[in-house]
Amino acid sequence: MTPRTVQIAILGAGMGGLGMAIQLRRAGIDSFVVLEKGSDVGGTWRxxxxxxxxxDVPSHLYSFSFEPKLDWSRKFAKQPEIHDYQLHVTKKYGLRPFIRFNTEVADARFDEATxxxxxxxxxxxxITANVVVSALGQLNRPAYPKVEGLESFAGKQFHSARWDHDYDLKDKNVVVIGNGASAIQFVPEIVDKVKKLTIFQRSPNWVVPKDDRPYTDREQSMFQRFPWTVKLHRWxxxxxxERNxxxxxxxxxxxxxxxxxxxxELEKYIADPKLRAVLTPDYPAGCKRVLISNDWYPAIAKPNCETVTSPIARVTADAVVTHDGKSHPADTIIFSTGFETTTFLAPMKVLGLGGRDLNDVWAKGAEAHRGVAVSGFPNFFMLYGPNTNLGHNSIIFMIECQINYIMQAIDALKNxxxxxxxxRKTAEDAFNDELQQDMQKTVWAxxxxxxxxxxxxxxxxxxxxFTAKYWWQMRQLDLDEYSLVG
Structure with missing residues (x-):
C-alpha cells in the first residue's frame, strides 16, 4: 500500500485519545489520524x-473539564452512561472521519534521516507521522492466570473484560478467579442467579463504603439552569x-x-468470624488498590457463595482442584484477574534512535519523563504513561495535564x-529519581x-x-529539558 503521511498519529480512541484529538481540532490542526484496534471508540469503557x-471516580470529575456533562444520572456513573459520554464528544467534535477503526499497530520506527x-x-x-501520541492506557490487555488443565475444562470460560452476555449463568456452578475491582462489581449482580458461586481469593482487599446515589430532580434542574454549579460541584x-x-x-x-x-465495613456485614478473618487484609490500606462498594460484603456472605484461599492446583473437565485436595464443581469459570499493566505498550514494538527498542529500555521497569516522554524516542509522547496512574483522584485530570503539555510540544515543532x-536523559533520570524517592513515603511502595x-x-x-504537584510540573513545557534537533 502507498504510505500515508500525517502530522500526528494518535494510538487508541479511549478517553486519552479522544481528548487529544479534540484539542488538536480546537487548535485548528486537522492533519492527524487516530488508529484504533477496536470497532468503536471507548477503550476500557467499550x-x-x-x-x-x-x-469508582465520581461522574462529574470523570469527564473533560472543557466538556462537562450536566445530566449525570448518579454520583458514580455506570459503564453505559460513560460510554454514551464518549460517543457524545466524538460526535460533537467531529472525530469519526479522523479515526481508523479495526486498525491495530504492530510497530513504530523512527527514521533519523527524515x-x-x-x-x-x-x-x-x-503510515508516516511527525509526532506519535500513544493513548493505549494501562487497562486494555486482559491478564489470564497460568493454571494447569484449563484447556481440558468442558464448561464455559471467559475474562470479565470479555463478558459473554449470550451465556446464561442461571443455576450454574460458577467459579470466579480473582476478587479485585471488577469482581466486586459483577459478583453482587450474578450471585442470586447462580446455583453456587466460588470465589478464589489470593489476598483480601480493603473495601470502603461507596457514597453513591442518583442525583435528585432538584439537583439535575439546578445543574441544567446554572452550569456554574457543576463547576463548583466538580471542584x-x-x-x-485530593485530600485522600x-x-x-x-x-x-x-x-x-x-x-x-x-x-x-467488614464487621457491619460479615458476622462469621472465620469468613471475617479470611477477608481481613494483612497489609496497609492502599498498598493494593482500595475498593469501594456497598454490596460486595453482603453478596459474598450469602449461603450460596464461598470464598476459597487455598491456591489452585489444576482444572479438570468439571471442577477446580485446590492444593488442599478439595474439588470445587464448576460449569463456568470467570477470570477476574485484571490486566497486563506494567508492560504498557506491548505487544507493539517501538524503535527509536539507533534502532533502540523501547521494550529493552524498559527491561528493568517502565519510566518516562513526567510520564509522557522517553529519551531516545523523539517526538513520541504518551498519555496515561508510566507513573501517572492514581489511587486517590481522577485520571482524566492527569490526562488533561498531559494533553496540555504535549500540545505545547506540538506548537514548538511548528518552527x-x-x-x-x-x-534529555539527565532530565528524565532526575525526574524519576525524585519520583521514586517520594514513592518510598507511600503505601504503594x-x-x-x-x-x-x-x-x-x-x-x-x-x-x-498530590495531583496538584503534577499539574504544577506540567503546566509549562521546559525546552531546556529537551535536545532540539534542526
Missing part, C-alpha cells in the same frame, strides 16, 4: 461491559479526593482512619527549523504485591504525590 460495570515515524499496522499498511469533588492522598502516606493519621473505615524534540509494581517490586504505574 470493552468492560460486565454486569455492574462502573467507575525525522519521521513509520507506523506499520498488523494488516501491513504503513468540591476534586478537593475531597494523605491516607496513602505510610503510617499517617489518615491512613489509620482509612483502615478503621474498612474494618467497620520550520526544528525537526524533533528528544528529552509497601511490601505487598500489586498491579502498581513490576516483578522486581518497582512501582511503575502510580504517581507519587
Amino acid at each position: 470493552d468492560n461491559v460486565y454486569p455492574g460495570s462502573g467507575c 525525522g519521521l515515524w513509520h507506523i506499520r499496522t498488523v494488516a501491513g499498511e504503513e 468540591m469533588i476534586y478537593l475531597t479526593l 492522598y494523605l491516607a496513602f502516606i505510610k503510617d499517617s493519621f489518615f491512613s489509620k482512619l482509612f483502615e478503621k473505615a474498612g474494618r467497620a 520550520p527549523k526544528l525537526r524533533w524534540l528528544d528529552v 509497601a511490601g505487598c504485591s500489586s498491579w502498581y509494581k513490576n516483578a522486581e517490586g518497582k512501582v511503575t504505574n502510580n504517581w507519587s504525590s
Whole structure:
C-alpha cells in the first residue's frame, strides 16, 4: 500500500485519545489520524461491559473539564452512561472521519534521516507521522492466570473484560478467579442467579463504603439552569479526593482512619468470624488498590457463595482442584484477574534512535519523563504513561495535564527549523529519581504485591504525590529539558 503521511498519529480512541484529538481540532490542526484496534471508540469503557460495570471516580470529575456533562444520572456513573459520554464528544467534535477503526499497530520506527515515524499496522499498511501520541492506557490487555488443565475444562470460560452476555449463568456452578475491582462489581449482580458461586481469593482487599446515589430532580434542574454549579460541584469533588492522598502516606493519621473505615465495613456485614478473618487484609490500606462498594460484603456472605484461599492446583473437565485436595464443581469459570499493566505498550514494538527498542529500555521497569516522554524516542509522547496512574483522584485530570503539555510540544515543532524534540536523559533520570524517592513515603511502595509494581517490586504505574504537584510540573513545557534537533 502507498504510505500515508500525517502530522500526528494518535494510538487508541479511549478517553486519552479522544481528548487529544479534540484539542488538536480546537487548535485548528486537522492533519492527524487516530488508529484504533477496536470497532468503536471507548477503550476500557467499550470493552468492560460486565454486569455492574462502573467507575469508582465520581461522574462529574470523570469527564473533560472543557466538556462537562450536566445530566449525570448518579454520583458514580455506570459503564453505559460513560460510554454514551464518549460517543457524545466524538460526535460533537467531529472525530469519526479522523479515526481508523479495526486498525491495530504492530510497530513504530523512527527514521533519523527524515525525522519521521513509520507506523506499520498488523494488516501491513504503513503510515508516516511527525509526532506519535500513544493513548493505549494501562487497562486494555486482559491478564489470564497460568493454571494447569484449563484447556481440558468442558464448561464455559471467559475474562470479565470479555463478558459473554449470550451465556446464561442461571443455576450454574460458577467459579470466579480473582476478587479485585471488577469482581466486586459483577459478583453482587450474578450471585442470586447462580446455583453456587466460588470465589478464589489470593489476598483480601480493603473495601470502603461507596457514597453513591442518583442525583435528585432538584439537583439535575439546578445543574441544567446554572452550569456554574457543576463547576463548583466538580471542584468540591476534586478537593475531597485530593485530600485522600494523605491516607496513602505510610503510617499517617489518615491512613489509620482509612483502615478503621474498612474494618467497620467488614464487621457491619460479615458476622462469621472465620469468613471475617479470611477477608481481613494483612497489609496497609492502599498498598493494593482500595475498593469501594456497598454490596460486595453482603453478596459474598450469602449461603450460596464461598470464598476459597487455598491456591489452585489444576482444572479438570468439571471442577477446580485446590492444593488442599478439595474439588470445587464448576460449569463456568470467570477470570477476574485484571490486566497486563506494567508492560504498557506491548505487544507493539517501538524503535527509536539507533534502532533502540523501547521494550529493552524498559527491561528493568517502565519510566518516562513526567510520564509522557522517553529519551531516545523523539517526538513520541504518551498519555496515561508510566507513573501517572492514581489511587486517590481522577485520571482524566492527569490526562488533561498531559494533553496540555504535549500540545505545547506540538506548537514548538511548528518552527520550520526544528525537526524533533528528544528529552534529555539527565532530565528524565532526575525526574524519576525524585519520583521514586517520594514513592518510598507511600503505601504503594509497601511490601505487598500489586498491579502498581513490576516483578522486581518497582512501582511503575502510580504517581507519587498530590495531583496538584503534577499539574504544577506540567503546566509549562521546559525546552531546556529537551535536545532540539534542526
